[in-house]
Amino acid sequence: MPRIDLSLPELWEYRPELPEPPGFDAFWSRTLTEQSAVPLHVSLEPVDNGLVAVDTFDLTFSGFGGDPVHGWLHLPAAPLRGDGRLAGIVQFQGYNGGRGMPHEHVFWALAGYAHLVMDTRGQGSGWTTGATGDPHGSGPSTPGFLTRGIGHPDAHFYRRVYVDAVRAVEVLRRHELVDGARVAVTGISQGGGIALAAGALAPLAGQAVAAVMPDVPFLCDFRRAADLPTLDPYAEIGRYLSAHRDEVDLVFTTLAHFDGAIMGRRATAPALFSVAVMDTICPPSTVFAAYRSYAGPKELAVYEFNDHEGGGPFQQARQAAWLAEVLR
Template sequence: MPRIDLTLPELWDYRPELPEPSGFDAFWSRTLSEQAGYPLAVTLEPVDNGLVAVETFDLTFAGFGGDPVRAWLHLPAAALRDTERLPGVVQFQGYNGGRGLPHEHVFWALAGYAHLVMDTRGQGSGWTTGATGDPHGSGPSTPGFLTRGIGHPDAHFYRRVFVDAVRAVEVLRGHDLVDPDRVAVTGISQGGGIALAAGALADGVAAVMPDVPFLCDFRRAADLPTLDPYAEIGRYLAAHRDEVDLVFDTLAHFDGALMARRATAPALFSVAVADTICPPSTVFAAHHSYRAAKEIAVYEFNDHEGGGPFQQARQAAWLAEVLA
């Protein structure tokens, strides 16, 4: 399989100096403070998922700007008859995927967790379906989501998504059946990048599990012959030749490698050394920047599928130990 990035020994040594944009922490403090005034406005409706071991609820909460964000809440059926509080997992979706159908993402509920599967606003028309729109506008952008609102961090698409993620953690931690001190966040690709942001920005996250995370070390990703979504950056800059500094300054506000410096919870990363979508050097940049306890599972001969079911089994064992 052709590889576009560094060798594995070089990856272990790859520690780029990633400059932080001026006012990074102030930007996020202001953003979260502005959003705190919106009540969570949680609604729950039971749905028939066709399963006997998992109960599913159609959950809606108020995300960025009070916008309704959809999610599935999966609970082990036995938990509804038990008085012991459950550990929880908030799951974020890959690029242009949504929460899907009620039975699609139930692994963590089957493992005994309260499992909240958050829609990504404006997405869910790629590899699986979504039900959450994004009512906010955008300036000029290339098709995709990475350059939407690229002219200023306040307008960028991922500012809204990261706020949604923070509030999703708050929703699950506040559920009557959930132990608020044992809630983890996870996701693959874009979901991994969102998990890194939630781990840095949300209160009370107990563990972070980013799989082959997207949204890390943007300049490095843009300089390599990657596939979409990172290739969206190059296409935009090929037209907007005078905006290079502006674009990378905006994107830096959403860089998982910078978010990782604010981490406090233990993390289990995964990386695929032959990844042509999220280059392994960008994942290692986030891993090496991560300030709390961390591990990384390396899949040397895999592309963006990463560890797949092997990683899922490793996560289950690791999370049970971390939250014990």
């Protein structure tokens, strides 16, 4: 497979200077303050997942603007839970994936965690199913999600998604069976980028996370990604700008409000990143940018000969061991 980015030694030396957009902190403080007035309205209904070791609940809560956001809550089956409250994990989905079917994402519940699988609004029709719409419109955009609402941070798609993510953390932290001080966030690709955002923003909403596990994260170092011969979703930026030739500064200023390599400067929880050096979707230099800027204690798992599949089951095993140690 071709390498589209720097060599591994060059990646370890890559330290981009990513300017923060004016008013970055004020933008997120205002956003979270506005959304804090919206009641969570949590609904949990048990569903039959066909499994004997995991109990699953159909979850709905109020996300950005009170919009209903769906997910699954998986718990170890009642006889397996033990006496104390459970540590928890909120999982975010890859690009255009949804929560899937009740039996799809049960690894973390089998490992003993309360596991909330959150839909990404408006997605879930690419590689797995979702149930959450996005009722908010946007201005002109190229097909996909990255340029929806690109004209202003207030209108951008990922503003709504990141608020949903913060509220998902709050939902799990509040659950009666969960130890709110031991809730982690994770995800692959887009899910990794959302996890970075949640790790940075949730503490500002009074919902601190205990650990962050972003795998081959998307939504980082946007300008670098747009300048490389990447596949979608980053290629959406170039297609949009090939038509809107006069909006280059506007586009990258808006995207900077949602950049995981900037978000991570506000995060303090321990983090375990992963990166694939042959990645043609989320170039490794963009992941290294996010890793370098992350303010909390951090580790990076490097998969030198993998594309966007990254570490796969190897990384999941490493996550399980790492998280058990961090939350011990």
